[in-house]
Amino acid sequence: DFAKVAFHEAIEAYPSLAFYATAENEYRMKRMEHVFVQTVWALTKQVRKGRFVPEVFEISFSSHDKLDALSFALSEGKRMEILGRIDRVDTCQEDGKIYVKVIDYKSGKTTFDLLKIYQGTQLQLAVYMNAVEEIQKKKHPNLEAVTGGLLYYHIDDPVIEVAEGLSEAEINQKIFEALKPDGVVNSEERVYRAMDDEFEGKSDVIPVALKKDGSFAKAGTSVASSEEFAIIKDYVKMHMKRVGNEIYEGKVSTNPIPDGCNYCPYESICGISCK
Numbered sequence: 001d002f003a004k005v006a007f008h009e010a011i012e013a014y015p016s017l018a019f020y021a022t023a024e025n026e027y028r029m030k031r032m033e034h035v036f037v038q039t040v041w042a043l044t045k046q047v048r049k050g051r052f053v054p055e056v057f058e059i060s061f062s063s064h065d066k067l068d069a070l071s072f073a074l075s076e077g078k079r080m081e082i083l084g085r086i087d088r089v090d091t092c093q094e095d096g097k098i099y100v101k102v103i104d105y106k107s108g109k110t111t112f113d114l115l116k117i118y119q120g121t122q123l124q125l126a127v128y129m130n131a132v133e134e135i136q137k138k139k140h141p142n143l144e145a146v147t148g149g150l151l152y153y154h155i156d157d158p159v160i161e162v163a164e165g166l167s168e169a170e171i172n173q174k175i176f177e178a179l180k181p182d183g184v185v186n187s188e189e190r191v192y193r194a195m196d197d198e199f200e201g202k203s204d205v206i207p208v209a210l211k212k213d214g215s216f217a218k219a220g221t222s223v224a225s226s227e228e229f230a231i232i233k234d235y236v237k238m239h240m241k242r243v244g245n246e247i248y249e250g251k252v253s254t255n256p257i258p259d260g261c262n263y264c265p266y267e268s269i270c271g272i273s274c275k
Contacts, residue, residue: 003040007033035157042179043153046205050195052090052101052148060085061131069130072241080244086128091136092148092194098136099148099191102129103181107155112183112222117232120243121257125150125183126236129229147229148191149206151183177204187216187223 011019011029020026047054061070061084072080090101102125116122133145158178162171185192185206195206202209202220209220216223224232254270261267 001037003037004033007036031157035155038157038175038179039155042176045176046181047090049198049205050092050193051094051197052092052099052195054088055091056086056089058085058087059089059132067131067134069127069134069237072237072244074241074244074248076248078248080240080247082127082240084124084128084131086132089132090148093140093143094190094194096143097146098140098143099146099186099194100129100132100136101148101151101185101195102132103151103153104128105155106152109154110152110182112150112152114232117236119257120239123236123239125152126233127240130233130237146191146226147186147233149183149185149195151181151185151206153181154179173204180204181206182222183207184222184224186229187225192223 018025019029061067061082070082070084072082074080086102087105088103090103092099092101104125110122112125113122117126129147129150133147136143136145156179158175160171160174160178162174166174180203185195185208192203192206192208196203196208199205199208200210202217207220207222209217211217261270264270
C-alpha cells in the first residue's frame with residue numbers, strides 16, 4: 001500500500017521526535033495512519049468519478065508571480081499584494097473552455113457560507129479562484145476559464161450509524177458519502193457532470209442532488225451559475241481592496257464578527273458584545 005509506505009517514510013524522517021516512544025503516541029500514530037490512508041482512498045475515488053483532473057498541488061503565490069488577482073490598488077498610490085497557497089486545483093477542458101475547481105483541505109468543520117463571504121471571514125477560496133483563472137488564461141490564451149467549483153474537503157474519520165447486516169462494501173460507501181466535499185459548484189450540467197458523471201439522484205462527491213424531472217433538489221444542493229460566481233469574485237475583490245485601505249489607514253477599532261464573542265477569551269473586558 002503506497003499510502004502506508006509514504007506515511008511511514010515521513011515518520012522515519014524525524015527519528016528524534018520519538019513518535020512511538022509511549023503507548024499514547026503509538027495510538028496517535030496508528031490513528032493518523034488510518035486517517036491518512038482513508039483520505040487518499042476517498043480523494044482518489046472522488047477524482048475517478050469525473051473528468052476533472054488534478055493539475056497542481058500546493059501551489060504558492062507571491063509578489064514575484066505578478067498576478068493582478070492578488071494585487072490591489074489602494075488610496076494614495078499604494079498597493080497591497082497578498083500571498084497564498086492552494087492545496088489543489090483540478091481542471092477539465094471541453095468545447096473551448098477550461099473549467100477550474102479549487103479544493104482546500106481542512107481538518108476542522110469549515111463549511112461554505114455565502115454570509116461569511118459577505119462578512120469578509122471566508123474569502124480564501126474566491127481569492128484563490130481569481131488567481132487560478134488568471135494563471136489559466138495566461139497558460140491557455142485560446143480557452144475561456146470558467147469557475148467549476150469552490151470546495152472544502154474535510155480530513156476526517158467520520159462516525160456513521162449502520163444497520164445490522166450491512167456488508168463491508170455498503171459500510172465503506174457510507175463512509176465515502178460522509179467524506180463528500182462541501183462547497184458550491186457550477187450549476188451548468190456539463191460542468192457538474194464532469195465532476196460526477198455517474199449519479200442519478202444525489203451525488204456522493206459533489207453537493208448536487210436532482211429531482212426526478214432533472215431540476216435541482218433544495219436539500220443536498222449548493223450550486224451557482226457562472227454569472228453568480230462572477231458576482232462573488234467581484235465582491236471579494238472589492239472587499240479585499242476596502243480592507244487593504246482600512247489597514248493602510250490604521251483602523252484598529254474593536255469590531256468582532258458575529259458570534260465571535262462566544263470564543264473570545266477577552267469577552268469579559270471588551271466593551272462590545274456580539275450577543
